[in-house]
Amino acid sequence: MKTEPIGCSPIQLTPVGVVRSAIKAPMLCAKDSDLTLTERMDKIRTEYLHNQNLVSELVIEPCWEELLDGIEDFSHILVLYWPHLLDPARRQLKKVHPMGRQDLPIQGIFATCSPARPNPVLVSAVALLSREKNILKVKGLEAVDGSPIIDLKPYTRGYMQINPIRMPDWMERIHRELTAE
Amino acid sequence: MKTEPIGCSPIQLTPVGVVRSAIKAPMLCAKDSDLTLTERMDKIRTEYLHNQNLVSELVIEPCWEELLDGIEDFSHILVLYWPHLLDPARRQLKKVHPMGRQDLPIQGIFATCSPARPNPVLVSAVALLSREKNILKVKGLEAVDGSPIIDLKPYTRGYMQINPIRMPDWMERIHRELTAE
Numbered sequence: 001m002k003t004e005p006i007g008c009s010p011i012q013l014t015p016v017g018v019v020r021s022a023i024k025a026p027m028l029c030a031k032d033s034d035l036t037l038t039e040r041m042d043k044i045r046t047e048y049l050h051n052q053n054l055v056s057e058l059v060i061e062p063c064w065e066e067l068l069d070g071i072e073d074f075s076h077i078l079v080l081y082w083p084h085l086l087d088p089a090r091r092q093l094k095k096v097h098p099m100g101r102q103d104l105p106i107q108g109i110f111a112t113c114s115p116a117r118p119n120p121v122l123v124s125a126v127a128l129l130s131r132e133k134n135i136l137k138v139k140g141l142e143a144v145d146g147s148p149i150i151d152l153k154p155y156t157r158g159y160m161q162i163n164p165i166r167m168p169d170w171m172e173r174i175h176r177e178l179t180a181e
Numbered sequence: 182m183k184t185e186p187i188g189c190s191p192i193q194l195t196p197v198g199v200v201r202s203a204i205k206a207p208m209l210c211a212k213d214s215d216l217t218l219t220e221r222m223d224k225i226r227t228e229y230l231h232n233q234n235l236v237s238e239l240v241i242e243p244c245w246e247e248l249l250d251g252i253e254d255f256s257h258i259l260v261l262y263w264p265h266l267l268d269p270a271r272r273q274l275k276k277v278h279p280m281g282r283q284d285l286p287i288q289g290i291f292a293t294c295s296p297a298r299p300n301p302v303l304v305s306a307v308a309l310l311s312r313e314k315n316i317l318k319v320k321g322l323e324a325v326d327g328s329p330i331i332d333l334k335p336y337t338r339g340y341m342q343i344n345p346i347r348m349p350d351w352m353e354r355i356h357r358e359l360t361a362e
Contacts, residue, residue, distance in 0.1 A: 011263055011329065013192040013300045064299060066275045070292030073349035080302055082192055094247045110333040111251030113340065118245060119194045119331045121261055121302055125343055148192065150300045152291040155346060158356045159294065162306055165336060168254035175339045 015148030016067075017060035017134075019081060023051070023144050026085055026115070028100055037103055041177065044099055048178045051142050055129065058136040058149055065134040068152075072131040076155035079124045079141060082148045083115040090116035104170045111168075125155050196329030197248075198241035198315075200262060204232065204325050207266060207296070209281055218284055222358065225280055229359045232323050236310065239317040239330055246315040249333075253312040257336035260305045260322060263329040264296040271297035285351045292349075306336050 027047050032040065058079065060068060071077060093116045098104045109117045122143070129137040136152075167175070208228050213221065239260065241249060252258060274297045279285045290298045303324070310318040317333075348356070 009196075009329075011194040011196065011331070013194065013302070015190075015192065016299050064275075064291075067289040067291045067299075069276065069289035070286075070349065071289060073347075074292070074352075075345075075347035076343050078304060080300075080304070094245075095250065105251075108248040108250035108252060110245075110248045111255070111335060113334060113337065117332060118197050118248070119261075121194070121332055123259060123261070123304060123334065125341055148190075150192070151298060151302055153294060153304065154292060154348070154352065155343060156294065156348060156352060156356070157346065158359065160306055160341065161344065161346070162257050162336060163342065164256075165338065165342070166254075166256035167335070167337060168251065171255075171335065171337060175337070178339065 013150055015082065015150060016064050017058055017149040019141065019143040019145060019147040019149060020057040020059055021141065021143060021145040022054060022056075023142065026083070026144055027142065032100065037101065040099070040101060045178055052140050054141070055137055055139050056141045056143065058138060058152070060134040060136070060149070062134050068131060068134065068136070071136070071152065071154065072128065074128060074154040076125055077128050077138070078153040078155055078160070079126055079138065079143070079149065080151040080153070081122050081124070081143050082150060083120050083122055083144065084147055085144055086115055086120055091118055091120060093117075098170060098174065104173070107170075121150060125160070194331055196263065196331060197245050198239055198330040200322065200324040200326060200328040200330060201238040201240055202322065202324060202326040203235060203237075204323065207264070207325055208323065213281065218282065221280070221282060226359055233321050235322070236318055236320050237322045237324065239319060239333070241315040241317070241330070243315050249312060249315065249317070252309065252317070252333065252335065255309060255335040257306055258309050258319070259334040259336055259341070260307055260319065260324070260330065261332040261334070262303050262305070262324050263331060264301050264303055264325070265328055266325055267296055267301055272299050272301065274298075279351060279355065285354070288351075302331055306341070
């Protein structure tokens with residue numbers, strides 16, 4: 001068995017801006033470990049629904065403002081950002097119960113949307129509401145206030161809209177529970 | 182006008198694997214600047230259609246193999262990778278004609294899918310065909326052979342499938358030209 005590392009060099013990123021949001025802490029944190037399963041599911045659902053309609057600002061460094069020209073013609077964009085409040089030790093995690101729910105089968109990190117991952121570059125597809133110079137208003141971004149922005153891209157039909165797709169039962173269940181009326 | 186930088190610290194990533202692909206060079210490179218518009222469009226379309234069905238391998242570092250457990254239950258995944266052949270000087274670009282086409286209006290980099298951007302973390306949604314230990318086979322990845330892999334995530338209905346969307350005319354036109362029979 002091949003065990004030597006593949007040996008890629010480290011990569012350095014410089015944030016291009018910062019998120020301004022009413023979300024001041026991650027959805028689930030250490031103190032939530034005392035919640036019962038029902039309390040945890042209620043909390044996740046309440047925050048998910050709230051965040052769906054939440055308007056946040058993406059404040060881009062003035063030196064990069066010109067790179068936004070034309071982005072306002074897209075209804076949706078991808079925001080790549082860094083979860084700066086994540087404990088770096090959690091980047092070593094290998095498996096988790098999705099959303100910390102013991103009733104869902106444990107999964108490898110790459111099979112989940114957990115922010116705890118080796119390179120926590122988070123990707124969110126959000127509605128773009130407006131642009132004013134170097135500031136974008138977006139709806140539905142779950143990033144915590146102060147999160148560094150790594151990149152912005154258009155959400156496009158050709159590359160991002162895939163249908164049909166297949167997901168495992170546990171993910172279908174999360175999706176159903178979050179979106180049920 | 183506020184001009185001081187927002188002042189986010191640099192972020193360091195360590196690749197978790199590498200792409201193995203039949204694509205040995207980026208789709209468009211410096212030598213293509215001599216192409217006529219028609220030649221350029223033909224070249225882009227031919228390579229796009231070819232790449233749609235191309236099977237590539239994602240070779241994950243053995244130390245991270247366990248993080249893949251469960252990913253095989255998703256039909257599609259997001260691959261975050263680094264365009265290692267990109268000239269670093271191109272990370273300073275502010276505007277481009279999409280795909281180098283002079284017939285399309287010049288756009289800010291954040292309004293395009295250009296790999297030349299301040300933090301070129303590229304995101305591709307691809308079909309996951311199979312997993313064998315630390316190696317995934319995927320279809321439709323445009324990454325060049327040797328590209329460092331930054332992260333893998335599931336492609337999910339709730340977070341990634343957005344419909345309807347609006348795109349500018351130039352992007353609708355690219356989409357139409359690439360996908361026309």
